[in-house]
Amino acid sequence: MSPRDTTDVRAITEAEIADWIRALNTGFLRSPAVSERELADRSSYIVPERTLGAFDGARCVATFRSFPQELTVVGGAAVPADAITNVTVTATHRRRGLLSHMMAADLAAAKERGDVVATLIAAEYPIYGRYGFGPATSTAQWTIDVPRTGLDPRWAGPDDGGRIDLVDGEDVRKTGPELHERLRRAQPGAVSRDDRWWQANTGALVLDRSPWTEPFYAMYRSAEGEVEGLVSYEADDNWGDAKQPLNTADVNWLMAVTPRAERALWRYLCSIDWIARVKTGWRAPDDLLPHFLPDPRAARITTQSDWLWVRVLDVVRALEARTYAGSGTLVLEVTDRDGLSAGRYALDAGPDGASCAPTTRAADLTLDVGELAALWLGDESAVRLAALGRVREEREGAASVADALLRTSRRPWCPDLF
Template sequence: MTIDLRTLSRDEHDRWYAQLMLAFGGVPEPPQEQRLMDDLTEFDRSIGAWDGAACVGTASAFSYRVAVPGGTFLPAAGVTMVSVAATHRRRGILSSMMRRQLDDVRERGEALAVLTASEPAIYGRFGYGIATRQLALTVESARVRIEAPEGTDEVSLRFADVTEAAERCEAVYARTIGTRPGNLARSPGWERLPLLDPPEERDGSSPMQCVLAERAGELVGFVRFHIKLSSEWSVPTSRIRVRHISALDPAAYAALWRFLLSVDLTEFVEARNLPVDDPLLSMVSDIRRCAVRMRDSMHVRLVDVGAALEARTYLTPVDVVFEVEDAFCPWNAGRWRLTGDAKGASCERTDDAPELSLSVRELGAAYLGDTSLAALGAAGRVRELRQGALTETSVAFGSAVAPWLQHGF
């Protein structure tokens, strides 16, 4: 049976999107979410796999700029909307779409491809490594207090209309994204994403609420959240569900969390996407009452090893020769000499003896500074060929703060 793989046309979009929804359970997205995705879809970056008139596979990408260590924003393909019909599994359709997509990313001159995975086990064979993680926690409001830094009492808080405050909140987001690798610079249209609030996805919670943190009239932080009301025998067990919290300084961040933990008739505060080194972990009085959990978030694939490694900076001076394996994108395979420090880097082909041997998947996992090369070496996924090279390079690849992806795509 022949499968036709081609770039998506506008008149095919409805059938293409219906296949995507079917692959993810068959439950339609709320209309406002679907409208946003329709507006943001880049048709020239979208692929359909067709068995006759039936769409049996989908894949797309968004054009992003991703923060990398050193504060630079690197153009990247945000891989998304990937699916294969359950009737057409194990016929090479996914591999064919990944092949077409990565070839296109290379032709566009983008050094990185990134994604968030519904099934993390899928993408390692295509060279993606888990490069950021996210923290989730549920704080017992009555049992945890915030050890607030100096200046917290100078921050004033007030409720605001979500839509009316959106532009000011977006400005805070724009000021914070360069401080952590992994964040995305939002292009026009994407500012609508955090404002989505379909009733179908509230699970009985309130409409989204917004509280602003201000100092001397300047917005220094905000939090968007829902409240899910519940009780047992008239005793409140309600919970606050944080959608997004952001602040420009520790005092503003502490003020927002102190507010969340003090809302009347609520017992818990839930946040499902924080960086793994979030300041809150050092502000709470009792970490055991915070039910901390962690999961993978953004997966990174180096499409151009040389350009990607040159684009970031390094915590300590590094001079190392990698032997890189990359069966899926063979133009990356071979030896690369990386030389760099906190000011910049170069990465070029070399015939010198290799000092570390690894696959492009390990480079992706370590690229933003989350997973250390030393940890991958302990797992047998990086081989040290010169004594001391693994420790030296692992330290250099680190990041002063944990990388983080603030929102999915």
């Protein structure tokens, strides 16, 4: 009997949660020990039916979990998504098809449930294209050299009539969820957050595996008194040989629903005494940040990468959910080796809405379901993919038509890691 034949892949039971956590910690190279606090915390939100494990005898050797999520598409509508996380395979059991088995079971269940897409944040690039996922958003991190920004060091607050106040975690829990809802409804690629996110990110829920250090929180209110921005940040303690402060402010997260709030918060961070550098955390790849500074070169990109990966499960609903700046028709031949979304689809799109349906008409473009995911939120170019040989034009100029329909003026962005 082969090693694969001895491994049982299935949904876990409540009694197996501790062993599942041990395998999860092992896969992520954390201490495999499972404390009572971690067990109680994870047991409070894990849904066993959506939590898969591979068991070799009594020992869990692979993990996989999904949960319900909403993903914002172009135009502001939200579609139901199957959010995938906690994916590991123990080093002793690699290359046995365990992830493929778990992924197939989860995606089939998600499609049966009626989810439009599946989502995940990929730790490694080569893995998830095999399952029909494509990189749908990107992210970037900047490091700001504060003395080089050209900002007036005497500046201490917004110059637009608004104000910035330091607040505490309780204030963030009160105002943050509503502010985030405003942000995600306007930001293609953004995803929903549950109450647990706010608890864990403001110290109300302290996780055993992540020692809590209280950060600073700053809130921007407009001249009208409306909360339009929040930032969470920490600072180190670093002094040079000549007793000059060289401290760095590390941004945990910053959200703003207006450019004026965004500008005010970044300028506030650059105005703090002793702060010589600001590390921005994960931001949109076309973030406005550099151009809020008199010298945009003071903000240099230190990380740039793919971020949210999407797997389209329902082509018709996915293409009908979003809006389109222009008008046009496009027939797509979608290939999908797993058969979940394969077919030929006619898209008739315009500013007033879109219709999509299976068709027997000749295809304009042929593409894999993963490439469709890369195009769907407007971040990728069909012309680029055609040049790379990943999209095939069946009608000359069809890739340009696809770009005119699908691409967006601002790039999609997912602020969350899950």
